[in-house]
Amino acid sequence: MQNSTSNISLDQKFWDYFNEVPNTTDTVMDTVPVSEQGYFVCICSTLFAVGAVGNVCVFISLVRSRRRKSRVNLLMTHLVVADLIVIFIVIPLEIGWRTTNAWLAGNTACKVFLVLRAFGLYLSSNVLVCISLDR
Numbered sequence: 001m002q003n004s005t006s007n008i009s010l011d012q013k014f015w016d017y018f019n020e021v022p023n024t025t026d027t028v029m030d031t032v033p034v035s036e037q038g039y040f041v042c043i044c045s046t047l048f049a050v051g052a053v054g055n056v057c058v059f060i061s062l063v064r065s066r067r068r069k070s071r072v073n074l075l076m077t078h079l080v081v082a083d084l085i086v087i088f089i090v091i092p093l094e095i096g097w098r099t100t101n102a103w104l105a106g107n108t109a110c111k112v113f114l115v116l117r118a119f120g121l122y123l124s125s126n127v128l129v130c131i132s133l134d135r
Contacts, residue, residue: 037098037099040098041099044091044094044098047087048092051083052084052087052088055080055083055084055087056084059077059081062076062077062080072134075127075130075131075134076131078123078130079124079128082120082124082127083124085116085120085123085124086120086121089116089120090121093117
């Protein structure tokens with residue numbers, strides 16, 4: 001005697017598992033207390049403000065310097081640009097995600113910002129490696 005579930009192929013069961021809509025009321029952020037989310041947003045906002053002021057000042061001083069352009073100045077300029085990408089793209093994305101827990105900008109913007117997020121973090125770490133190798 002066959003039951004009714006054996007009529008569904010194994011392949012169909014596999015794809016049904018991945019196509020089912022998740023329960024949106026059961027998210028990780030619901031388990032994190034609101035006070036911890038507030039601390040995270042406050043810390044990231046402070047890092048954003050301090051990092052933006054500091055890196056913009058360093059960038060302006062490197063661009064305005066009249067002395068001979070050296071390898072160190074070039075590497076420092078690249079490090080500042082990488083840090084500015086992290087400050088102005090990665091940190092606001094993290095703050096926005098923690099406060100809303102949803103992506104509201106569409107699929108294309110999601111893909112672009114995820115690429116920029118990864119690019120900024122890899123660029124920053126790779127420039128630091130180049131600076132250490134240069135030293």
